Amino acid sequence: MPYTAEISRTNPSCFLFLIDQSGSMQEPFGTKDGAAGGKTKAESLADAINRLLQNLVIKCAKSDGIRDYYHVGVIGYGGTGVGPAFGGALKDKEMVPVNEIANNPMRVEQRVKKVDDGAGGLVEQKIKFPVWFDAKGEGGTPMCTAFITANKLLTKWLAEHPDCFPPIVINISDGESSDMDPYQAAMDLMNLSSTDGQVLLFNLHLSSSSEKAIEYPNDDEKLTEEHSKVLFSMSSVLPEYMQKMLSAEGVPVTFATRGFVFNADLVSVIRFLDIGTRPANLR
Protein backbone atom coordinates (compact mmCIF):
# COMPACT_ATOMS: atom_id res chain seq x y z
CA MET A 1 0.00 0.00 0.00
CA PRO A 2 1.46 3.41 -0.93
CA TYR A 3 2.15 6.25 1.51
CA THR A 4 2.94 3.94 4.43
CA ALA A 5 6.74 4.30 4.58
CA GLU A 6 8.00 5.21 8.02
CA ILE A 7 9.45 8.73 8.17
CA SER A 8 12.59 8.70 10.29
CA ARG A 9 16.00 10.27 10.50
CA THR A 10 17.45 7.32 8.63
CA ASN A 11 14.67 7.40 6.02
CA PRO A 12 13.66 11.08 5.84
CA SER A 13 11.07 12.52 3.51
CA CYS A 14 11.19 15.82 1.72
CA PHE A 15 9.23 19.03 1.30
CA LEU A 16 9.74 21.25 -1.70
CA PHE A 17 8.05 24.63 -1.79
CA LEU A 18 7.64 26.57 -5.02
CA ILE A 19 6.91 30.23 -4.39
CA ASP A 20 5.65 32.73 -6.94
CA GLN A 21 7.72 35.93 -6.73
CA SER A 22 6.34 37.57 -9.87
CA GLY A 23 5.08 41.14 -10.32
CA SER A 24 1.41 40.16 -10.22
CA MET A 25 1.91 39.11 -6.60
CA GLN A 26 2.09 42.81 -5.68
CA GLU A 27 -1.64 43.07 -6.35
CA PRO A 28 -4.02 43.12 -3.37
CA PHE A 29 -4.90 39.82 -1.76
CA GLY A 30 -8.63 39.11 -1.74
CA THR A 31 -10.48 39.73 1.48
CA LYS A 32 -13.75 38.05 2.28
CA ASP A 33 -15.54 41.38 2.62
CA GLY A 34 -13.69 43.00 -0.27
CA ALA A 35 -12.16 45.63 2.06
CA ALA A 36 -9.29 47.72 0.69
CA GLY A 37 -5.97 48.34 2.43
CA GLY A 38 -5.29 44.70 3.16
CA LYS A 39 -2.23 42.66 2.31
CA THR A 40 -0.75 42.09 -1.11
CA LYS A 41 -0.64 38.57 -2.50
CA ALA A 42 3.15 38.66 -1.99
CA GLU A 43 2.67 39.46 1.71
CA SER A 44 0.13 36.66 2.00
CA LEU A 45 2.59 34.31 0.35
CA ALA A 46 5.34 35.33 2.80
CA ASP A 47 2.92 34.64 5.68
CA ALA A 48 1.99 31.28 4.16
CA ILE A 49 5.54 30.03 3.59
CA ASN A 50 6.76 31.32 6.98
CA ARG A 51 3.87 29.57 8.75
CA LEU A 52 4.42 26.34 6.82
CA LEU A 53 8.14 26.31 7.66
CA GLN A 54 7.44 27.23 11.30
CA ASN A 55 4.93 24.40 11.65
CA LEU A 56 7.22 21.91 9.95
CA VAL A 57 10.08 22.83 12.30
CA ILE A 58 7.88 22.61 15.39
CA LYS A 59 6.60 19.24 14.20
CA CYS A 60 10.19 17.96 14.20
CA ALA A 61 11.24 19.65 17.46
CA LYS A 62 11.96 17.47 20.50
CA SER A 63 13.43 18.16 23.92
CA ASP A 64 16.92 17.50 22.58
CA GLY A 65 16.62 19.66 19.46
CA ILE A 66 15.35 19.12 15.93
CA ARG A 67 15.04 15.65 14.44
CA ASP A 68 15.73 15.65 10.72
CA TYR A 69 12.63 13.77 9.57
CA TYR A 70 12.47 16.07 6.53
CA HIS A 71 14.72 17.80 4.08
CA VAL A 72 13.37 21.05 2.77
CA GLY A 73 13.86 23.12 -0.37
CA VAL A 74 12.31 26.41 -1.46
CA ILE A 75 12.42 27.43 -5.12
CA GLY A 76 11.41 30.95 -6.03
CA TYR A 77 10.16 31.89 -9.49
CA GLY A 78 9.71 35.40 -10.80
CA GLY A 79 11.39 38.22 -12.70
CA THR A 80 14.83 37.26 -11.42
CA GLY A 81 14.50 33.69 -12.67
CA VAL A 82 14.01 30.31 -11.04
CA GLY A 83 16.22 29.04 -8.22
CA PRO A 84 16.81 28.48 -4.52
CA ALA A 85 15.03 31.25 -2.64
CA PHE A 86 16.51 31.21 0.85
CA GLY A 87 18.70 34.08 2.00
CA GLY A 88 21.34 34.42 4.72
CA ALA A 89 23.15 31.27 5.80
CA LEU A 90 20.93 29.14 3.56
CA LYS A 91 21.51 31.22 0.41
CA ASP A 92 21.82 29.15 -2.77
CA LYS A 93 21.11 25.87 -0.94
CA GLU A 94 18.70 23.66 -2.86
CA MET A 95 17.75 21.22 -0.10
CA VAL A 96 18.64 21.26 3.59
CA PRO A 97 17.72 19.16 6.65
CA VAL A 98 14.95 20.74 8.70
CA ASN A 99 17.32 21.59 11.58
CA GLU A 100 19.12 24.04 9.31
CA ILE A 101 15.80 25.72 8.56
CA ALA A 102 15.05 25.86 12.29
CA ASN A 103 18.35 27.45 13.18
CA ASN A 104 18.61 29.92 10.32
CA PRO A 105 15.55 32.14 10.03
CA MET A 106 16.28 35.60 8.61
CA ARG A 107 15.04 37.05 11.91
CA VAL A 108 12.82 36.10 14.85
CA GLU A 109 10.07 38.61 15.60
CA GLN A 110 8.10 39.01 18.83
CA ARG A 111 4.39 38.69 18.19
CA VAL A 112 1.34 38.42 20.41
CA LYS A 113 -1.16 35.61 20.21
CA LYS A 114 -4.21 34.71 22.24
CA VAL A 115 -4.04 31.44 24.13
CA ASP A 116 -6.24 29.35 26.42
CA ASP A 117 -5.91 30.64 30.02
CA GLY A 118 -6.82 27.26 31.49
CA ALA A 119 -10.17 28.55 32.74
CA GLY A 120 -12.09 28.72 29.49
CA GLY A 121 -10.89 32.22 28.56
CA LEU A 122 -8.11 33.70 26.46
CA VAL A 123 -5.00 35.63 27.44
CA GLU A 124 -2.45 37.43 25.29
CA GLN A 125 0.95 35.80 25.16
CA LYS A 126 4.20 36.96 23.55
CA ILE A 127 5.61 34.42 21.11
CA LYS A 128 8.69 34.26 18.93
CA PHE A 129 7.80 34.27 15.24
CA PRO A 130 10.56 33.25 12.83
CA VAL A 131 10.71 34.89 9.41
CA TRP A 132 12.52 33.29 6.51
CA PHE A 133 10.85 35.21 3.69
CA ASP A 134 9.67 38.77 3.18
CA ALA A 135 7.20 39.78 0.50
CA LYS A 136 8.77 39.96 -2.95
CA GLY A 137 7.34 40.30 -6.46
CA GLU A 138 8.61 41.44 -9.84
CA GLY A 139 8.55 40.41 -13.48
CA GLY A 140 6.97 37.34 -15.07
CA THR A 141 5.83 33.98 -13.68
CA PRO A 142 7.97 31.13 -15.00
CA MET A 143 5.88 28.44 -13.27
CA CYS A 144 6.53 25.83 -15.93
CA THR A 145 10.29 26.26 -15.47
CA ALA A 146 9.77 26.02 -11.70
CA PHE A 147 8.10 22.61 -12.13
CA ILE A 148 10.92 21.46 -14.43
CA THR A 149 13.50 22.65 -11.85
CA ALA A 150 11.57 20.82 -9.12
CA ASN A 151 11.56 17.70 -11.26
CA LYS A 152 15.35 17.76 -11.59
CA LEU A 153 15.82 18.34 -7.88
CA LEU A 154 13.44 15.56 -6.84
CA THR A 155 14.79 13.10 -9.40
CA LYS A 156 18.14 13.50 -7.65
CA TRP A 157 16.56 13.29 -4.18
CA LEU A 158 14.61 10.15 -5.05
CA ALA A 159 17.72 8.44 -6.41
CA GLU A 160 19.35 9.05 -3.03
CA HIS A 161 16.23 8.10 -1.02
CA PRO A 162 14.47 5.44 -3.11
CA ASP A 163 12.29 4.10 -0.26
CA CYS A 164 11.26 7.40 1.30
CA PHE A 165 7.74 8.56 2.05
CA PRO A 166 7.06 10.41 -1.23
CA PRO A 167 8.13 14.07 -1.38
CA ILE A 168 5.42 16.70 -1.04
CA VAL A 169 5.62 19.74 -3.32
CA ILE A 170 3.64 22.82 -2.34
CA ASN A 171 3.21 25.46 -5.03
CA ILE A 172 2.01 28.87 -3.78
CA SER A 173 0.97 31.19 -6.58
CA ASP A 174 -1.69 33.40 -8.12
CA GLY A 175 -1.65 30.99 -11.00
CA GLU A 176 -0.68 33.34 -13.82
CA SER A 177 2.02 31.26 -15.47
CA SER A 178 3.84 33.30 -18.10
CA ASP A 179 6.42 30.97 -19.63
CA MET A 180 4.57 27.93 -21.00
CA ASP A 181 1.51 25.87 -20.13
CA PRO A 182 2.69 24.26 -16.87
CA TYR A 183 0.23 21.33 -16.98
CA GLN A 184 2.53 18.74 -18.55
CA ALA A 185 5.49 19.75 -16.39
CA ALA A 186 3.25 19.36 -13.30
CA MET A 187 2.12 15.90 -14.48
CA ASP A 188 5.75 14.88 -15.07
CA LEU A 189 6.56 16.02 -11.52
CA MET A 190 3.66 14.01 -10.06
CA ASN A 191 4.78 10.94 -11.99
CA LEU A 192 8.07 10.81 -10.09
CA SER A 193 7.92 8.22 -7.35
CA SER A 194 9.69 6.36 -4.58
CA THR A 195 8.89 2.73 -3.82
CA ASP A 196 6.18 4.10 -1.48
CA GLY A 197 4.23 6.15 -4.01
CA GLN A 198 4.17 9.13 -6.31
CA VAL A 199 5.25 12.68 -5.53
CA LEU A 200 2.36 14.74 -4.15
CA LEU A 201 1.78 18.18 -5.64
CA PHE A 202 -0.45 20.57 -3.68
CA ASN A 203 -1.39 24.06 -4.82
CA LEU A 204 -2.28 27.09 -2.75
CA HIS A 205 -3.96 29.68 -4.97
CA LEU A 206 -3.64 33.25 -3.70
CA SER A 207 -6.08 35.51 -5.49
CA SER A 208 -7.28 39.12 -5.49
CA SER A 209 -10.81 37.79 -5.67
CA SER A 210 -13.01 38.25 -2.61
CA GLU A 211 -14.68 34.89 -3.20
CA LYS A 212 -15.02 32.66 -0.16
CA ALA A 213 -11.99 30.52 0.72
CA ILE A 214 -12.12 26.94 -0.55
CA GLU A 215 -10.25 23.99 0.95
CA TYR A 216 -9.68 20.57 -0.57
CA PRO A 217 -12.44 20.52 -3.20
CA ASN A 218 -13.58 17.33 -4.93
CA ASP A 219 -14.04 19.04 -8.30
CA ASP A 220 -13.62 22.48 -9.87
CA GLU A 221 -17.31 23.41 -10.02
CA LYS A 222 -17.09 26.07 -7.32
CA LEU A 223 -13.83 27.51 -8.61
CA THR A 224 -14.78 30.65 -10.49
CA GLU A 225 -11.32 31.71 -11.67
CA GLU A 226 -9.63 30.12 -14.64
CA HIS A 227 -6.29 30.10 -12.77
CA SER A 228 -7.93 28.19 -9.92
CA LYS A 229 -9.18 25.55 -12.33
CA VAL A 230 -5.71 25.18 -13.84
CA LEU A 231 -4.03 24.83 -10.43
CA PHE A 232 -6.76 22.38 -9.32
CA SER A 233 -6.12 20.25 -12.40
CA MET A 234 -2.43 20.11 -11.47
CA SER A 235 -3.06 19.05 -7.85
CA SER A 236 -2.67 15.49 -6.58
CA VAL A 237 -5.63 13.48 -5.40
CA LEU A 238 -5.18 13.07 -1.65
CA PRO A 239 -3.81 9.70 -0.53
CA GLU A 240 -6.30 7.61 1.43
CA TYR A 241 -4.67 8.28 4.80
CA MET A 242 -4.94 12.06 4.29
CA GLN A 243 -8.58 11.68 3.24
CA LYS A 244 -9.22 9.87 6.52
CA MET A 245 -7.48 12.55 8.58
CA LEU A 246 -9.39 15.34 6.85
CA SER A 247 -12.62 13.45 7.25
CA ALA A 248 -11.90 13.03 10.98
CA GLU A 249 -11.64 16.81 11.18
CA GLY A 250 -15.08 17.17 9.65
CA VAL A 251 -14.01 18.12 6.12
CA PRO A 252 -16.20 16.39 3.53
CA VAL A 253 -13.93 14.25 1.34
CA THR A 254 -14.29 11.76 -1.48
CA PHE A 255 -11.81 9.67 -3.42
CA ALA A 256 -11.55 12.65 -5.82
CA THR A 257 -10.55 15.25 -3.20
CA ARG A 258 -7.42 17.09 -4.26
CA GLY A 259 -4.61 18.92 -2.49
CA PHE A 260 -5.77 22.38 -3.51
CA VAL A 261 -6.84 25.41 -1.48
CA PHE A 262 -8.06 28.81 -2.62
CA ASN A 263 -7.16 31.86 -0.48
CA ALA A 264 -6.91 29.53 2.51
CA ASP A 265 -4.43 27.84 4.76
CA LEU A 266 -2.37 24.77 3.84
CA VAL A 267 -0.84 24.29 7.29
CA SER A 268 -3.15 21.29 7.69
CA VAL A 269 -0.76 19.43 5.37
CA ILE A 270 1.89 19.61 8.08
CA ARG A 271 -0.60 18.29 10.62
CA PHE A 272 -1.22 15.26 8.42
CA LEU A 273 2.43 14.19 8.42
CA ASP A 274 2.81 11.01 10.40
CA ILE A 275 5.97 10.91 12.49
CA GLY A 276 4.41 9.21 15.50
CA THR A 277 1.63 9.64 18.02
CA ARG A 278 -0.17 12.95 17.70
CA PRO A 279 -2.59 13.55 20.57
CA ALA A 280 -6.16 14.06 19.36
CA ASN A 281 -6.51 16.86 21.91
CA LEU A 282 -3.25 18.65 20.95
CA ARG A 283 -4.00 22.36 20.65
Place this chain on the structure above:
Amino acid sequence: MRVTGKLFWMPKKGNSIEEYEDAAYPVESFEVDVPEFKCAVADGATETSFAGFWAALLCEGFAEGYAMKELRKTWNDAVRQKELPWYAEEKLEKGAYAALVGLHLKKTRGKKNPFVVEATGDCCILHVRENQMLSAFPISKSEDFNNSPALVCSHEFASVDAQMQKHTTKGEWKDGDSFFLLSDAIACWALKRQEELQDLANVLQNIETQEDLNRLVDEERQLILEDGRPSMKNDDVTLMCVTVCS
Protein backbone atom coordinates in the same frame (compact mmCIF):
# COMPACT_ATOMS: atom_id res chain seq x y z
CA MET B 1 -0.61 -9.99 49.28
CA ARG B 2 2.53 -10.85 47.36
CA VAL B 3 3.02 -8.96 44.12
CA THR B 4 5.82 -9.69 41.69
CA GLY B 5 6.52 -7.64 38.62
CA LYS B 6 8.77 -8.00 35.62
CA LEU B 7 9.50 -4.92 33.59
CA PHE B 8 10.99 -4.98 30.09
CA TRP B 9 11.29 -2.19 27.55
CA MET B 10 13.07 -1.17 24.38
CA PRO B 11 13.23 2.03 22.34
CA LYS B 12 11.94 2.52 18.82
CA LYS B 13 14.34 1.03 16.28
CA GLY B 14 16.70 3.75 15.10
CA ASN B 15 16.40 5.68 18.37
CA SER B 16 18.86 5.68 21.25
CA ILE B 17 18.01 4.56 24.79
CA GLU B 18 17.97 8.25 25.81
CA GLU B 19 15.20 8.83 23.28
CA TYR B 20 12.89 6.21 24.82
CA GLU B 21 9.70 8.05 25.88
CA ASP B 22 7.61 5.34 27.54
CA ALA B 23 7.79 5.04 31.31
CA ALA B 24 6.80 2.67 34.11
CA TYR B 25 6.52 2.69 37.88
CA PRO B 26 8.06 0.90 39.70
CA VAL B 27 11.00 1.64 37.45
CA GLU B 28 12.42 -1.88 37.58
CA SER B 29 11.30 -5.44 38.29
CA PHE B 30 9.98 -5.91 41.83
CA GLU B 31 8.66 -8.29 44.48
CA VAL B 32 6.68 -6.89 47.42
CA ASP B 33 4.44 -8.13 50.20
CA VAL B 34 1.85 -5.41 50.89
CA PRO B 35 -1.90 -5.02 51.51
CA GLU B 36 -2.29 -2.58 48.65
CA PHE B 37 -0.26 -1.98 45.50
CA LYS B 38 -0.21 0.45 42.57
CA CYS B 39 1.78 0.40 39.35
CA ALA B 40 1.57 2.10 35.96
CA VAL B 41 2.86 2.29 32.39
CA ALA B 42 2.77 5.46 30.29
CA ASP B 43 3.68 6.43 26.74
CA GLY B 44 4.87 9.94 25.91
CA ALA B 45 3.56 11.20 22.56
CA THR B 46 6.24 11.47 19.89
CA GLU B 47 4.96 14.76 18.56
CA THR B 48 5.41 16.57 21.86
CA SER B 49 8.59 17.47 23.72
CA PHE B 50 9.76 16.39 27.16
CA ALA B 51 7.13 13.68 26.74
CA GLY B 52 9.21 10.91 28.33
CA PHE B 53 9.67 13.01 31.45
CA TRP B 54 5.92 13.68 31.55
CA ALA B 55 5.15 9.98 31.12
CA ALA B 56 7.47 9.14 34.05
CA LEU B 57 5.79 11.78 36.24
CA LEU B 58 2.33 10.40 35.42
CA CYS B 59 3.36 6.86 36.37
CA GLU B 60 4.92 7.94 39.63
CA GLY B 61 1.99 10.24 40.31
CA PHE B 62 -0.51 7.41 39.87
CA ALA B 63 1.40 4.99 42.04
CA GLU B 64 2.23 7.47 44.81
CA GLY B 65 -1.07 9.36 44.71
CA TYR B 66 0.21 12.79 43.65
CA ALA B 67 -2.33 15.33 42.40
CA MET B 68 -2.36 16.23 38.71
CA LYS B 69 -1.80 19.89 39.58
CA GLU B 70 1.37 18.94 41.43
CA LEU B 71 2.64 16.84 38.52
CA ARG B 72 1.99 19.64 36.06
CA LYS B 73 3.88 22.11 38.23
CA THR B 74 6.84 19.73 38.53
CA TRP B 75 6.96 19.31 34.72
CA ASN B 76 6.67 23.02 34.02
CA ASP B 77 9.27 24.03 36.62
CA ALA B 78 11.74 21.47 35.32
CA VAL B 79 11.51 22.23 31.60
CA ARG B 80 11.69 26.01 31.92
CA GLN B 81 15.03 26.22 33.66
CA LYS B 82 17.09 27.46 30.72
CA GLU B 83 16.70 29.68 27.68
CA LEU B 84 15.52 27.72 24.70
CA PRO B 85 15.54 28.32 20.92
CA TRP B 86 12.30 29.64 19.41
CA TYR B 87 11.04 26.24 18.27
CA ALA B 88 11.65 24.59 21.66
CA GLU B 89 9.80 27.43 23.40
CA GLU B 90 6.87 27.12 21.02
CA LYS B 91 6.78 23.37 21.55
CA LEU B 92 6.80 23.82 25.32
CA GLU B 93 3.76 26.06 25.07
CA LYS B 94 1.88 23.16 23.52
CA GLY B 95 2.82 20.95 26.47
CA ALA B 96 3.77 17.28 26.68
CA TYR B 97 1.19 14.53 26.25
CA ALA B 98 1.13 10.92 27.37
CA ALA B 99 -1.13 7.88 27.57
CA LEU B 100 -1.38 6.20 30.97
CA VAL B 101 -2.65 2.91 32.35
CA GLY B 102 -2.53 2.29 36.09
CA LEU B 103 -3.40 -0.79 38.16
CA HIS B 104 -4.49 -0.67 41.80
CA LEU B 105 -4.60 -4.03 43.65
CA LYS B 106 -6.05 -4.55 47.11
CA LYS B 107 -6.16 -7.44 49.54
CA THR B 108 -9.29 -7.50 51.71
CA ARG B 109 -10.40 -9.65 54.60
CA GLY B 110 -13.36 -10.91 52.63
CA LYS B 111 -13.37 -13.53 49.92
CA LYS B 112 -13.17 -11.05 47.06
CA ASN B 113 -9.99 -9.16 46.31
CA PRO B 114 -10.63 -6.09 44.17
CA PHE B 115 -8.60 -4.30 41.53
CA VAL B 116 -9.19 -0.98 39.83
CA VAL B 117 -7.71 0.16 36.51
CA GLU B 118 -7.51 3.75 35.31
CA ALA B 119 -6.56 4.48 31.73
CA THR B 120 -6.30 7.46 29.41
CA GLY B 121 -5.25 6.97 25.82
CA ASP B 122 -3.98 3.77 24.27
CA CYS B 123 -1.77 2.09 26.86
CA CYS B 124 -3.54 -1.16 27.74
CA ILE B 125 -3.88 -3.74 30.46
CA LEU B 126 -4.61 -7.43 29.89
CA HIS B 127 -5.95 -9.64 32.67
CA VAL B 128 -4.82 -13.26 32.45
CA ARG B 129 -5.94 -16.23 34.56
CA GLU B 130 -4.77 -19.81 34.15
CA ASN B 131 -3.24 -19.01 30.77
CA GLN B 132 -6.48 -17.51 29.43
CA MET B 133 -7.01 -13.86 28.63
CA LEU B 134 -10.01 -12.60 30.59
CA SER B 135 -10.12 -8.98 29.45
CA ALA B 136 -8.32 -6.13 27.74
CA PHE B 137 -8.80 -2.49 28.78
CA PRO B 138 -9.40 0.29 27.73
CA ILE B 139 -9.02 -0.99 24.16
CA SER B 140 -10.17 -4.52 23.43
CA LYS B 141 -9.86 -4.72 19.62
CA SER B 142 -6.71 -4.16 17.57
CA GLU B 143 -8.67 -2.20 14.95
CA ASP B 144 -9.50 0.44 17.56
CA PHE B 145 -5.91 1.70 17.77
CA ASN B 146 -5.04 4.82 15.81
CA ASN B 147 -2.31 7.41 15.82
CA SER B 148 -4.33 10.14 17.50
CA PRO B 149 -5.64 9.16 20.94
CA ALA B 150 -6.72 11.87 23.41
CA LEU B 151 -3.98 12.00 26.05
CA VAL B 152 -3.07 13.57 29.38
CA CYS B 153 -1.46 16.99 28.89
CA SER B 154 1.18 18.65 31.08
CA HIS B 155 -0.72 21.94 30.77
CA GLU B 156 -4.11 22.69 32.19
CA PHE B 157 -5.95 23.75 29.05
CA ALA B 158 -9.72 23.65 29.50
CA SER B 159 -10.24 22.70 25.86
CA VAL B 160 -7.66 19.92 26.01
CA ASP B 161 -8.80 18.47 29.31
CA ALA B 162 -12.38 18.41 28.09
CA GLN B 163 -11.41 15.98 25.33
CA MET B 164 -9.30 13.78 27.58
CA GLN B 165 -11.24 10.73 28.64
CA LYS B 166 -10.21 8.81 31.72
CA HIS B 167 -11.63 5.31 31.66
CA THR B 168 -12.01 3.23 34.79
CA THR B 169 -12.84 -0.43 35.31
CA LYS B 170 -13.05 -2.68 38.34
CA GLY B 171 -12.76 -6.40 38.91
CA GLU B 172 -11.57 -9.16 41.17
CA TRP B 173 -8.23 -10.90 41.18
CA LYS B 174 -7.56 -14.47 42.24
CA ASP B 175 -4.36 -16.16 43.32
CA GLY B 176 -1.93 -16.48 40.46
CA ASP B 177 -3.63 -13.92 38.20
CA SER B 178 -1.40 -11.89 35.94
CA PHE B 179 -1.86 -8.37 34.61
CA PHE B 180 0.13 -7.18 31.60
CA LEU B 181 0.51 -3.42 31.25
CA LEU B 182 1.52 -2.50 27.71
CA SER B 183 2.34 0.61 25.72
CA ASP B 184 0.42 1.01 22.45
CA ALA B 185 2.59 -0.66 19.80
CA ILE B 186 2.91 -3.97 21.64
CA ALA B 187 -0.70 -3.71 22.90
CA CYS B 188 -2.03 -3.41 19.35
CA TRP B 189 0.13 -6.31 18.23
CA ALA B 190 -0.97 -8.38 21.25
CA LEU B 191 -4.69 -7.91 20.63
CA LYS B 192 -4.24 -8.79 16.96
CA ARG B 193 -2.34 -11.93 17.95
CA GLN B 194 -5.14 -12.91 20.30
CA GLU B 195 -7.79 -12.26 17.63
CA GLU B 196 -5.96 -14.44 15.11
CA LEU B 197 -4.35 -17.22 17.17
CA GLN B 198 -5.91 -17.04 20.66
CA ASP B 199 -2.52 -17.87 22.19
CA LEU B 200 -1.55 -14.47 23.54
CA ALA B 201 -1.53 -15.41 27.23
CA ASN B 202 0.96 -18.14 26.48
CA VAL B 203 3.16 -15.87 24.37
CA LEU B 204 3.26 -13.16 27.04
CA GLN B 205 3.89 -15.63 29.89
CA ASN B 206 6.90 -16.88 27.98
CA ILE B 207 8.58 -13.45 28.01
CA GLU B 208 10.78 -13.96 31.02
CA THR B 209 13.84 -11.89 30.18
CA GLN B 210 14.70 -8.67 28.37
CA GLU B 211 16.27 -10.80 25.63
CA ASP B 212 12.95 -12.61 25.14
CA LEU B 213 11.21 -9.28 24.57
CA ASN B 214 13.97 -8.01 22.25
CA ARG B 215 13.69 -11.16 20.13
CA LEU B 216 9.92 -11.01 19.87
CA VAL B 217 9.82 -7.30 19.04
CA ASP B 218 12.64 -7.52 16.48
CA GLU B 219 10.86 -10.39 14.70
CA GLU B 220 7.48 -8.70 14.65
CA ARG B 221 8.89 -5.37 13.49
CA GLN B 222 10.55 -7.15 10.57
CA LEU B 223 7.49 -9.16 9.62
CA ILE B 224 5.69 -7.18 6.90
CA LEU B 225 1.98 -7.80 6.51
CA GLU B 226 -0.10 -7.78 3.32
CA ASP B 227 -0.93 -4.08 3.68
CA GLY B 228 2.79 -3.27 3.65
CA ARG B 229 2.94 -2.43 7.35
CA PRO B 230 5.05 -4.24 9.95
CA SER B 231 3.34 -6.73 12.26
CA MET B 232 4.40 -4.53 15.19
CA LYS B 233 4.69 -0.81 14.62
CA ASN B 234 8.16 0.63 15.12
CA ASP B 235 7.68 2.50 18.39
CA ASP B 236 8.91 2.42 21.96
CA VAL B 237 7.80 -0.80 23.65
CA THR B 238 7.09 -1.36 27.35
CA LEU B 239 5.79 -4.52 28.99
CA MET B 240 5.11 -4.89 32.70
CA CYS B 241 3.92 -8.29 33.90
CA VAL B 242 2.39 -8.24 37.39
CA THR B 243 1.49 -11.46 39.19
CA VAL B 244 -0.46 -11.43 42.44
CA CYS B 245 -0.97 -14.01 45.22
CA SER B 246 -2.78 -13.57 48.51
